[in-house]
Amino acid sequence: MPQSTGRPDIPTVLIVTLLTGPVLAGLMGTILPAFGYLPVLGYHSISPEPLVALLRTPGLMASVALSFGTGLIASILSLAIVLIFTAGWSGTRTFERLTRFLSPLLSVPHAAAAIGLAFLIAPSGFLVRLVSPWATGFERPPDVLILNDPMGITMTLGLVAKEVPFLFLMTLAALNRPHIRDYYKAGASLGYGRMSTFFKLVLPQVYPLIRLPMLAVIAYATSVVDVAQILGPTTPAPLAPRLVAWMNDPDLTKRLMASAGALLQLLVSALALLVYLVLERLVSAWQAARFASGHRRRRDGFARLAGLLPMVLIVALMTASIGLLGIWTVAKSWWFPAALPQRWSFERMLDAFGVGGHALFATLAIAVLAAGIATALTLWLLEARSYRKLSARSRVNTIVFLPLLMPQISFLFGLQMLFLLGGLSGTFEAVLLAHLIFVFPYAYLALSDPWHRLDPRYAKAAASVGASRMRIFWQIQLPLLLRPVLVTFAVAAAVSVGQYLPTLMIGAGRIVTVTTESVALASGGNRQVAALYALLQLVIPLAGFILAALVPSLAFRNRAAMRLER
Amino acid sequence: MSATPAHAGLVLEGVSVRLDGAPLFKIDCHIPPGQILTIMGESGSGKSSLLDFVAGFLRPVFEATGRVILNGEDLTHVPAPERHIGLMFQSPLLFPHMSVLQNLLFAIPPAIKSRSERRQLALQALDDVGLAGFSDRDPATLSGGQQTRVALMRTLLAEPKALLLDEPFSSLDQNRRADVRDLVFRLARKNHLPVLLVTHDAEDGAAASGMTHYLNKEQGGGCSTFKQPRVVSGDQ
Numbered sequence: 061m062p063q064s065t066g067r068p069d070i071p072t073v074l075i076v077t078l079l080t081g082p083v084l085a086g087l088m089g090t091i092l093p094a095f096g097y098l099p100v101l102g103y104h105s106i107s108p109e110p111l112v113a114l115l116r117t118p119g120l121m122a123s124v125a126l127s128f129g130t131g132l133i134a135s136i137l138s139l140a141i142v143l144i145f146t147a148g149w150s151g152t153r154t155f156e157r158l159t160r161f162l163s164p165l166l167s168v169p170h171a172a173a174a175i176g177l178a179f180l181i182a183p184s185g186f187l188v189r190l191v192s193p194w195a196t197g198f199e200r201p202p203d204v205l206i207l208n209d210p211m212g213i214t215m216t217l218g219l220v221a222k223e224v225p226f227l228f229l230m231t232l233a234a235l236n237r238p239h240i241r242d243y244y245k246a247g248a249s250l251g252y253g254r255m256s257t258f259f260k261l262v263l264p265q266v267y268p269l270i271r272l273p274m275l276a277v278i279a280y281a282t283s284v285v286d287v288a289q290i291l292g293p294t295t296p297a298p299l300a301p302r303l304v305a306w307m308n309d310p311d312l313t314k315r316l317m318a319s320a321g322a323l324l325q326l327l328v329s330a331l332a333l334l335v336y337l338v339l340e341r342l343v344s345a346w347q348a349a350r351f352a353s354g355h356r357r358r359r360d361g362f363a364r365l366a367g368l369l370p371m372v373l374i375v376a377l378m379t380a381s382i383g384l385l386g387i388w389t390v391a392k393s394w395w396f397p398a399a400l401p402q403r404w405s406f407e408r409m410l411d412a413f414g415v416g417g418h419a420l421f422a423t424l425a426i427a428v429l430a431a432g433i434a435t436a437l438t439l440w441l442l443e444a445r446s447y448r449k450l451s452a453r454s455r456v457n458t459i460v461f462l463p464l465l466m467p468q469i470s471f472l473f474g475l476q477m478l479f480l481l482g483g484l485s486g487t488f489e490a491v492l493l494a495h496l497i498f499v500f501p502y503a504y505l506a507l508s509d510p511w512h513r514l515d516p517r518y519a520k521a522a523a524s525v526g527a528s529r530m531r532i533f534w535q536i537q538l539p540l541l542l543r544p545v546l547v548t549f550a551v552a553a554a555v556s557v558g559q560y561l562p563t564l565m566i567g568a569g570r571i572v573t574v575t576t577e578s579v580a581l582a583s584g585g586n587r588q589v590a591a592l593y594a595l596l597q598l599v600i601p602l603a604g605f606i607l608a609a610l611v612p613s614l615a616f617r618n619r620a621a622m623r624l625e626r
Numbered sequence: 627m628s629a630t631p632a633h634a635g636l637v638l639e640g641v642s643v644r645l646d647g648a649p650l651f652k653i654d655c656h657i658p659p660g661q662i663l664t665i666m667g668e669s670g671s672g673k674s675s676l677l678d679f680v681a682g683f684l685r686p687v688f689e690a691t692g693r694v695i696l697n698g699e700d701l702t703h704v705p706a707p708e709r710h711i712g713l714m715f716q717s718p719l720l721f722p723h724m725s726v727l728q729n730l731l732f733a734i735p736p737a738i739k740s741r742s743e744r745r746q747l748a749l750q751a752l753d754d755v756g757l758a759g760f761s762d763r764d765p766a767t768l769s770g771g772q773q774t775r776v777a778l779m780r781t782l783l784a785e786p787k788a789l790l791l792d793e794p795f796s797s798l799d800q801n802r803r804a805d806v807r808d809l810v811f812r813l814a815r816k817n818h819l820p821v822l823l824v825t826h827d828a829e830d831g832a833a834a835s836g837m838t839h840y841l842n843k844e845q846g847g848g849c850s851t852f853k854q855p856r857v858v859s860g861d862q
Contacts, residue, residue: 153686242715245683248706249713250733250784260732264723351724352731352744358707 069448071441075500076459078437082475082497083463089474093319100481101312110316114324117317119296124328126298130212131282132332134219136339139274141220142227145371147258148364150235151244159232161375165225167550167601168382169558171579172594174218174290176381179388179587181214182207184396186384192397201396208294215292219281224374227270227277233509234269235262253358255367260351264344271340272457273505276464278336282329283467286560286575290582299325300469304564307473319473326470333465382598388591412592416574420596423557423573426488427600430495431552434503435545441504442511443533460504463497472565479566486570494562503552510544543612543622550604557600633698635659636680636788636820641692643675643684650675650688651841657788657820662811664831665824667841673824676841677790680822681713682706696788696820712786712819714794714810718773720765726752726776727761733783751779755809771802778810782817789814791823795830807833 092098096107114120149155180186184201192198207214240262247257288301296302303325306318388394389409391401413420445456475494479485518540522532538545563576578593616622635658642652650672657663667673678684680694683706694701701709720729730748738744752758755775765773774794781789791810795803811834814821823834831838 239717239719242717242719243721245681245706245713246715246719246721248683249681249709249711249786249790250780251707251710251735253707261721264721351728352741354731354734354736354738354744356707356736358705 069444069450071437071444072456075437075441076456079459079463079497079500082493083466083471085478086471086473086475089477090319090322090470091474093316093474093477094323095320096316098316098319098477100477101315103316110313110320113313113317114320120299123296123299123302124324126212126293126296127282127300127325128328128332130216130219130292130298131278131280131284131329132335134216134281135223135274135278135332136336137216138220138223138227138277139270141224141367141370141374142231143259143263144255144363144367146228146231146235147255147263148360148367150258151241154368158371158375159228161379162225162228164602164605165375165378166229167554167598167605168222168225168378169554169575169597169601170222170284171286171290171558171560171575171582172385172597173222173378173381174287175578175582175590175594176385177214177218177221177377178207178290178582179384179591180377180381186380186399189397189399198397207291210293210295212293212298215288215298218287218291219284221374221378222287223277223281224371225378227273230270230273230505231266234266236509237266240266251356251358253356253360255360255363256355256357259347264347272461272465275333275336276461276501278332279329279465279467282332283325283469285469285564286579289579299328300467303469303473304561307565322467322470322473325467329467329470385591385595385598388587389595391588394587408588409592412589416577416593416596419572419574419577419593420599422488422571423575423596424600426492426495426563426571426573427553427556429492430499430556431503431549431604433496434500434552435507435549437500438503438507438548439511439538439545442508443537446511446516447529460501464501468498468561472561476565476568480568485566486568488571491563491567491571494566495556495559498559498562499552499555502555503548506548506551507541507544510541514540540622542615543608546608546611547605550601550608553604554601557597633695635661635697636822637693637695638680639693639695641676641679641690641694643672643679643688643690645675645688647689653839653841654692655837655839657822657837659818659820660815662814662821662823662834662836664834664836664838665822665841666826666828666831666838669826671841673826673841674792677713677792677822677824681711681790682709710785710787712781712784712789714774714777714781714789714791716793716796718765718770718777718794718797720768720773720776720780722766724765725761726757726763726765726768729765729776729780730783733780735785747783751783752776754813755779769802770798771806774798774806775809778806778813782813786819789819789821791821791825793825793827793830796825796827804833 093103094110096103096105096109145158146155149158178185182188182201183204183206185206188196188198188201196202243261243265244257247261248254252260283300284298285300285304288298292298292301297305299321303318303321306314306321309315387401389412390404390406392403392405392408394401441456472494476485479490484490514537518536519532522536527536557573557575560575560579563571563573567573567576574593574596578590578597581590581593584590612622635656637657638653638655640652640654643650651667653676655663665673665676675684675688679688679690682701682704684690692702696709696711701711720726721732724732727745727748730751731744734744734747738747749758749761752760755778757772757775760768760772760776765776768776774797777794794810795807798806807830811821821834823830825831
């Protein structure tokens, strides 16, 4: 096989361009209007006006504090819940059972989860209904601000419920490497308790693999729009949803202010990342100082229980939320305080299906294309890099994650302007490209580990009997990786379906998906229709994951070694 | 050797492990302190399952009967961290995020509180195996034999009451192997530890110069096969 020539290969160049191009161009497109330069709208001079206007906006600091606080707290809380649960229960039956629940929850889009949660915990929601009126005496919904509470507690809860499954699966993937079981044994045979062993021996080794996903969670949570619109405070709202409102304001000067705000958002998220990195340093230094103490902490029963409870609670909340979405779609009338609908109707669901058909079709088309392209590009990149024996860990990894480490809103504003200039705004292709920027990193995240874990001797064995590079890829590597490739496709499709802001901004109202529809409907009064659209968001990811599970089982039904291990 | 109480040592009493109802092996043995029982068997004969059972790691897919008794205490249902059974793996498995010294300090029981005393113990342990001056090294920069020696001292510093060896010499090259093996056996005897050695290398078994048991599902479980009939008895 040829050695690296130092010349970058085509897929690397292509993918780096695909990801950094729009991000950098979008950033420029945000920065210039932020300083008053937007020729299309007739603003030709550089001025600090938009920044000044931004800083004069009432409640700006409150919005900033909300974005920073809810995002950072939700992220750290999610990681803590995941790590404490994993520390206490990894390797037990309870762990395996909960894993089976958590994996499908990953595919639930943020907006759908938020809508389900709203239906569950609102003053007129299912939980209050369950205990009304017999226990509470409520004949009508109590007048308390559970949703949209000014502190953003509900929004934080919504983010935690959604980020926990993601970080959990990232942790599971990180733990899935050779010798990890032996390190558990080594800890136990030296007398260390289960949780001590995890935090002192296992976590320091796998944390580097959880780190980038965690940073992506922070960048996302501090700049989230859809969850904030559904569950977040409104007086004032966190920064990101306010920016979207300014962007859509008929007053065009608000657009310049929105761009300045998008820069501020970049700063807020960067600050949150920085604070996290400092905390990370402090915790790991504190931890390292305790290696030498020899404390075994064998009595960790209480801590283990404390780790189990939040996890069970989250799984229960999410499952109940999704179940509730299902009930609402077939409810004809469901007045407070009845725990279940008074009248059921499937016709309305079918009606809404007819109305929502085009949105579902658009969602499906974008998801399948984005996932297909992202998976193919990932395979091309991985194959080319391992053929040229380039190191797996390199700058490419960081570049791939770049779009996830920045607030989407900061460069989507600029990108929207550019597409507007190019006459591409609101086209299917532009939305597809915007999705691809966010879908590709997840596809790469899902597939690069299985690819590198594939025994390289298979390719060598094939090459030694004269197989060409093409044949090795199509007949050896791809079939061996069929399961992870399909899972990658399903993950990518789920990510695409979940994209709210890219569809909203680049689609310019002309490309409508079930996700943008459901967020728009969530604030309206019609719970049936909102629930239906939220449920439609689940259909595509679910179908993807079922296919990913079924196809390899059928294709390799007579191949024992191709079954899942365990 | 001083007279030891009759119940001293590691007793495997009627131990039998089954997978999906099919028996893997049976064993019934008493390993007195300072003695080595070598377990030999084909791959798949259940060597790892036996070690897992004794150390407390047997996965729930296996069904096991019998008891593990160490110095008269029934450990069968005691959680692994409380068994005080030291374990050495096929690879040295030094913790890669710690220095050599931190690896050793990690093992010293917390009852020894003074920092300087802990450090002294760890440095002494390194010195004992000819690795003085290696304390601040990254474990990854040590040779295989050096790593195994550090792993041995890490196991012993935790003050185990028995030692399980899971082919710990298999990763070493031929000429290092004998040295490290003799060191492990010598220290085990010096500490009066009952040792259970799993190997598929007959040379390891011969060097252990103790009892040998061939894991086998048909045969009865007794430690009947002796290379050298050298059972420790009460008479001196």
